[in-house]
Amino acid sequence: MKELSPDEVVDIIVSLKETTDETDFNRLLAQLGVLIDYSGDTGNEKALREAVGVCEHLVSHNILSEHRSLLxxxxxxxxxxxxxxxxxxxxxxxxxxxxxxxxxxxxxxxAIREESFSKLSINERCQILTNLGNVFSYVGRFVESIDYWNMALDLDAGFSMALGNRGYGLTHYAGVLYDDGHRNLFMKSAYADLNKALTGDIHKGARQAFREYRDWIEQVLGADYVKEPIDFGEFSLGDTEEEVRYRDWCIDHRLFLNPLNDILKESVVSHDCLTTPSIVVALNEGPYYPGFYNQLKQEYVSARFLFYEGLSAEATHFSDRGVLLYNTLDYPSYSVATEKMKAAFRIAYSLLDKIAYFLNKYLRLEIPERSVYFRSIWYEDGNKHKGVRETFTTLKNWPLVGLFWLSKDLYENRADFKETIEPSAQAMYEVRNHVEHKYLKLHDSMWSGPMTEDDEVRAGLTDSLAYSMYRTDFEEKTLKIIKITRAALIYLSLAICVEEKRRESEKSGEGLIANMVLDVWEDEWKC
Known part of the structure; x- marks a missing residue:
């Protein structure tokens, strides 16, 4: 576009707010996108803030739904x-x-929640998903970022910016892994992504960054290793068809507590190997950190399996036979399978506050136990307006930062914590509140949906005491909280690794450290 003065750009952007001609709107919308990029390239902060205002104005004034995702x-x-x-x-x-x-x-x-998202071009959807992955990685949520890059590549396997940024992200993910074998495989996967990205049409700055990372990986791992294929072989997924189906499902949804499941869907990843790295404690302290992480893991894998059982149930369970229930005429979902999914949701959601409890002890925050919450543990006196605790701000710990930013997804019914970065946060909070303390009612697909305020005919047949939702919607929310919890447990483990390295580097050299070897708890002892 022709060169414009900063004030000219601002004037054009502001004028778009007054647009009333729908036939001309698509052209003006495209112009807005170009002006935003132009303002960014020229450092025009005033124009960018005006653009934000225009977008928010158009969305709030019920602009056609087909434009909302793009706005x-x-x-x-x-x-x-x-x-x-x-x-x-x-x-x-x-x-x-x-x-x-x-x-x-x-x-x-x-943008990706809007119905109009599916109507955007493949290129536009790939850009949105790639950008989302980039920002997640930027704030330390590197596990979750991979899902968005993968979604972009599912739409277009050759989308270079998704490939390059995934390779860039995997390189940094590898940098916080404490298992050398895992680290090398992550870097090998990153190399393949970066190499493929460089064959595509990308801008000069990205090309230079991707090439530098690719060349560095090749130098570290060797040209032969990064280029040769690896045969992982076939590992047993279980002794029964039921177990094999379960483990296949976990692999496919990337639910194993195993970082390799973030880059592989092979049988080699079908175990939950992630745990705490070695932790130095005082002589009078027992192995409570590994014990606590054991418990977090066990609760996670139990929630995962309960959800799978509820999701895959195909017939009436014997425990449901002979249980007298009334037909409330709204196609309710009553079964042990339904309750297993509710239990899975409760367990998974509760793990976040337990992670906060772990951090309170491990980082010596000394927050009173009754005041330890995942959403507020990060702030002085649990008050967001007082800022992040100095204990955290002095640490250079990327996985811990990821946990902090993950906490911003959660809604709490307190003034400080009602604003979140997750559009569905309040709905998730309401579901948890009702499944834990009130009355959550799930319905099959034949249910006609929630009653509107002016629907007097259905008022007498509506269960107004319940928080009602389709069972399929609840299934989506349960899978989401399970994936969030998995990411949080990975961040926790890797944050401990980073912190232990920091503590070791700051030791004065005085005193002796004795090793305490912990044996594994064998599978046959678990009953």
Whole structure:
């Protein structure tokens, strides 16, 4: 586009807010996207903030649904440019660019939730998903970022920016792994992504960065290793068809507590090998950190299996026979399978506060036990307005930063924590609140849906005391919280590894450290 003065750009962007001609709207929308990128390239902060205002104005004024996904995408791009104007370092705690980063994440997530997202071009959808993966990785949520890059590549296997950024992200993921074998496989996978990305049409800056990372990996691992294929062989998935189906399902949904499941869907990843690295404690302290992580793992894998059982049930269970229930005429879902899924949701969600309890002890935060919550543990006195605790801000710990940013997904019914970066956060909170303390009712697909306020005919037949939702919607939410919990447990383990290395480097050299070898708890003892 022709060169414009900063004020000219601002004037054009502001004028778009007054658009009323729908036939001309598509052209103006495209112009808005170009102006946002132009403003970012020229460092025009005022124009970018005006663009955010225009996007928010158009969305709030009930613009046609077909445009909403693109508007959220443009709004995210404006916030992204604003973030880059104020920040150059990823993976750190609260900082001047945090607001920009939060809004970028929120708007990208809003974009993919809109029905109109599926109507965008494949290229536009790939861009949105790739950007979302990039921001997740930027804030330390490197496990979850992979899902978004994978979704982009499912749409277009040759989308170079998704390939390159996934390779870039996997390289950094590898850097915090404490298993050398896992680290090498991650870097090998990253090399393949970066190499393929460089064959595509990408801009000069990305090409240079991707080439530097690819060449560095080849130098570290050797040209032969990074290029030769690896035959992982076939590992047993179990002794019964039922067990094989379960483990296949876990592999396919990337649910094993095994970092390799983030890059592989082979039988070699079909075990939950992740645990705590070695932790140095005082002589009078027992092995409670490995014990606590054992418990977190056991609860996670139990929730995962309960969900699978509830999801895969095909026939009435014997425990449901002879149980007298009334037909409430709204196609309710009553069964032990349904309750297993509810239990899985409860267990998975509860693990987040337990992770906070672990951190409170491990990082010596000394927060009173009754005040330890995953959403608020990060802040002085649990008050968001007082800022992040100095204990955290002094640490350079990328996985721990990831846990902090994951906590921003959670809604709490407290003034400080009602704003989140997850559009569905309040709905997840309501589901948890009702399944734990109130009355959650699931319905089969034949249910006609929630009653509207003016539907007087159905009022007398509606269970107004229940929080009602389709069973399929609840299944999606349960899988989501299980995946979130898996990511959190990986971040926790790797954060401990980073912190132990820091503590070791700061030791004065005084005193002796004795090893305490812990044997494994054999499978046959688990009953």
């Amino acid at each position: 959220f995408y443009f709004c995210a791009n404006a916030w992204s440019h604003l973030r880059r104007l104020t920040d150059t370092v990823s993976g750190t705690w609260e900082k001047p660019s945090s607001v920009e980063c939060e809004n970028e994440l929120l708007n990208l997530r809003r």
